[in-house]
Amino acid sequence: MQQNETTDGCAVTGRPAVQGFFDPRTSSIQYIVTDPATKRCAIVDPVLDFDEKSxxxxxxxxxxLLAHVTAQGFTVDWILDTHPHADHFSAAHYLKGRTGAPTAIGAHVVDVQRLWKDIYNWPSLATDGSQWDRLFAGDDRFGIGSLEARVMFSPGHTMASVTYVVGxxxxxxxxxxxxxxGTARTDFPGGSACSLWASIQDILALPDDTRLFTGHDYQPGGREPSWESTVAEQxxxxxHVAGSDEAAFVAMREARDRTLPMPKLILHALQVNICGGRLPEPEDNGRRYLKFPLDALKGACW
Structure with missing residues (x-):
């Protein structure tokens, strides 16, 4: 797992230290964001490893992530997911068990739960978000040590996506x-290119020097993984965005999405992630089982 740390100027009030951990299996980036003054931190979008072949x-x-927290003497205040992921399992539930820190996600996760409850034919699934300790609405505030963090509702990729702004x-x-x-796909159930455009405009309205930390990097051209940019750079x-307008962006995004196959783990991951990263309960033989609906994602590119 590749790591990278942003440390320049971390003593400045309101400027957290950010450590990124790149997962090559899913091209995901996990983060530890820390208040240097108190050594209290939040873990963002942690990955629970899964091999679909075995x-x-x-x-x-x-x-x-836990080893880094221990080595640095950090205390975990929060375990945060930005949305229910379609390409990896969330490790939020596991990390809560190891740290005792509360878990959180955007409040509109209940909409995603209701949608996928029907797709999975899962009558016993609780669709009230009770699998997390906190559901964040847009503009909610919370603390990481002495740092104030706020939540931006950022739908488009999913109905529940949020952005966490920390300093x-x-x-x-x-x-x-x-x-x-470029930008994220919007063809998952509940996705919207128009909503994604609006969410991107909200993000780009942040100050130009705001550091932006993305959730994935697919290494265009085979370059090394990278995950930090600024509003000005974007x-x-x-x-996909520079020099574009909403109509052109939506047309581009929808045309591009029609060519993309679904993530290989979408049907595996959503049933875990709409439960806050909990694996299915063991059955009477002691084994856990995932359940796949066939032909549920109509029109998906092969």
């Missing part, structure tokens, strides 16, 4: 990728 799960990625850092999940990677050179 059905094996493990906690190596999440344990690497001069914003964790923008699957909205904008790095400028050479406005200047994002290949």
């Amino acid at each position: 059905g094996a799960t493990c906690t190596a990625s999440a344990d690497a 001069d850092a914003a964790f923008i999940h699957d909205t904008l990728f790095m400028p050479d990677g 406005k200047r050179s994002n290949i």
